[in-house]
Amino acid sequence: xxxxxxxxxxxxxxxxxxxxxxxxxxxxxxxxxxxxxxxxxxxxxxxxxxxxxxxxxxxxxxxxxxxxxxxxxxxxxxxxxxxxxxxxxxxxxxxxxxxxxxxxxxxxxxxxxxxxxxxxxxxxxxxxxxxxxxxxxxxxxxxxxxxxxxxxxxxxxxxxxxxxxxxxxxxxxxxxxxxxxxxxxxxxxx
Ligand code: 5GP
Numbered sequence: 001x002x003x004x005x006x007x008x009x010x011x012x013x014x015x016x017x018x019x020x021x022x023x024x025x026x027x028x029x030x031x032x033x034x035x036x037x038x039x040x041x042x043x044x045x046x047x048x049x050x051x052x053x054x055x056x057x058x059x060x061x062x063x064x065x066x067x068x069x070x071x072x073x074x075x076x077x078x079x080x081x082x083x084x085x086x087x088x089x090x091x092x093x094x095x096x097x098x099x100x101x102x103x104x105x106x107x108x109x110x111x112x113x114x115x116x117x118x119x120x121x122x123x124x125x126x127x128x129x130x131x132x133x134x135x136x137x138x139x140x141x142x143x144x145x146x147x148x149x150x151x152x153x154x155x156x157x158x159x160x161x162x163x164x165x166x167x168x169x170x171x172x173x174x175x176x177x178x179x180x181x182x183x184x185x186x187x188x189x190x
Contacts, residue, residue, distance in 0.1 A: 001112070002026070002091060002092065002093045002112050003101050003104055003111050003113045004095050004114050004116060004172075005095075005096060005098050005101050005116070006116030006149070007118065007124060007145070007146035007149045008142060009118075009124055009127050009131060009142070009146075010116050010118050011116065011127070011162045014165045014169075015116060015169045016028055016093055018165065018169035022169070022173050023173065025089070025091055026091050026093055026176070027085050027090045027091070027092055028093050028095070029085065029092045029094050030044060030045070030046070030047060030078070030081065031048070031076060031096070032048045032050050032064070032074075032076045032077075032078060033049060033073055033075045033076075035047070035049070035073035035075070059076070063078060063080060064076035064078065065077040065078070065082060065103075065104060066100040066104050066107075067100065067103075068097055068103075070097050075097070076100075077100065077104070082094075097149065098155075101113060102155075112158075112175065112179050113155075113156045113157045113158070114158045114160060114172060114175060115152070115153040116159075116162050116168065117150065117159050117162065118161070118162060119162070119163050121143070121150070124143075124146055125139070125143055158175050160172055
């Protein structure tokens, strides 16, 4: 299991898209969320969009490997989807925020935890300004949240700085290859 975290706007989606193209044995686990769908998003592709009662039902029946409230909405990882992929020998990528990652770490310490950091907080702000038409208050709130998220980078196995998306994706791919090799080496001979 490969857990990827990082502040909003840092470029996690682009990096993950590139990883999926680089390696057919990697798959992205689609999360559940109560957040409203954005125009460009497709249900059951970007997220499975659900209402709060459905989300609570998923928690109630133990279907979420982890879950967190982020920016006023709930997000959670499907245990069934992750386990199905893993049974097929696929390495699953989770793109989750820091509190969810802590929960996964407690349950699945064998995961690889990677934090994507911006070159600087100013650059992160700049990237987000380019992306959207947020109000100054929203921008300030996001930046505050980003600073809080950055303070958790120290708890990850790896921190990759995203100066350039292709270089960062290659760095993450290299980490995955090394971890795979290390794990194969650690297995007892048959
Ligand atoms: P967004 O709403 O911008 O797509 O995502 C907001 C944040 O929620 C991002 O940091 C993203 O990584 C995180 N996130 C997405 N899916 C999950 C999930 O299943 N669990 C947790 N804990 N966080 C998630």
